[in-house]
Amino acid sequence: MVSIISRTLVDPKSIKLTNQRKTKAILTKGVEMAFRSGRECFQVLKGIDLDVSPGDIQLLMGPSGSGKTTLLSILAGLLTPTAGSVYLLGEEITKMSREKLARFRLENIGFIFQGFNLFPALTAAENVELVLNIKGIKGRLARNQAQYLLEQVGLASHTNYKPGDLSGGQKQRVAIARALAGNPQLIMADEPTAALDSRSGHNVIELLRILAKEEGSTVLIVTHDPRIIDVADRVAYMEDGILRQE
Template sequence: MGAIVAKGVEMAFPSGRQSYQVLKGIDLEICRGDIQLLMGPSGSGKTTLLSILAGLLTPSAGKVYLLGDEITGMSRAKLARFRLHNIGFIFQGFNLFPALTASENIEIVLNVKGIRYRVARQQARVLLEQVGLGDKANQKPGDLSGGQKQRVAIARALAGNPQLIMADEPTAALDSHSGHTVIELLRQLAKEGGCTVLMVTHDPRIVDVADRVAYLEDGVLKKE
């Protein structure tokens, strides 16, 4: 079984007296170690599908398996633990804490995973070195460029060695050169660590870094 598997996933949201079907019978299997892009026009349901596959939303129907475990049947507490230890998230707005340094933004994730004090600081420094920001460890997000902030966000997502990375429009706030550089870096680090990456994007400039591309349109998945 793949690292991320969706079987017959559907999602409907109430809209007045009716319901609006966003996802219609989605079947998807992402192999371990692959970089999978999920593309499609705005409003096609990409972020909804990512949220379901990450265990942040419960689908109206269907099942989701992550690393061989069915997450659609898990209790909230068990699912929260599973996400904490197995999934790293990258958001389009970076979602860094403005009052914390680059290093502290990573340390806080390590702290939640039970890694603290000097060990957390040391691991954060290593991750920042990996993304080429070893000299920016004590800078706050306000002092960093968009590309640098996204590199910190990637380092934070990789903290604690998660097996899955879920990224929602990670290049949206970046120019084309920074965007491609950052995603190429993510690809390289993910491949080295054996991570599986699912990335929602409408950015055609990063298609060449993916192993596979799937297109979502009107709630229906079309393979590449």
């Protein structure tokens, strides 16, 4: 009897990519984005490779129009890139169905918006509770968690204040508490200090860094504000759709 042993050859590059996917909170490979206007095609992102380790604070910096917000939207699963792959927490979101992607975002990503995006008719606590309710946490448990999160961001005495009665820094703290609702593994922030003065902006980012480190979350911050570089673990720079990571 003749025994035949077949040997499957495995591409070392595919092994490396698989290992990266398992160890990186955020990983992009060759991400490109083009928008068409009539007969013209505008290349906004050009072969973006980015990797962010779990628990890191990653800044994404660059001038207006450099492609930062477009990249953030792709990483958040709000836009589909023209080419390339995006892996979050080891999952390739660029191949997910719309339903699975929406569920993944809800369970794993907390967002902080430039304009706060708080509901003006709701109190600080109710703004946080609303996110918890969407995630299936309701009733007394949601109220207790909202209270705890607002205490963590220094707003224990402002839980019943509506956004119109809060300063810019306090509104951003509510936004951070809301982003942390449900303990997301990823926090993505778009220009979180744009509406704040220097002191408030630095305090908010430092608070976000401390809370994220304690919870083990990974934070990606899109900004053109150089005042907050010192709180980052890593900084990447974008210009004309090209990324340089340091």
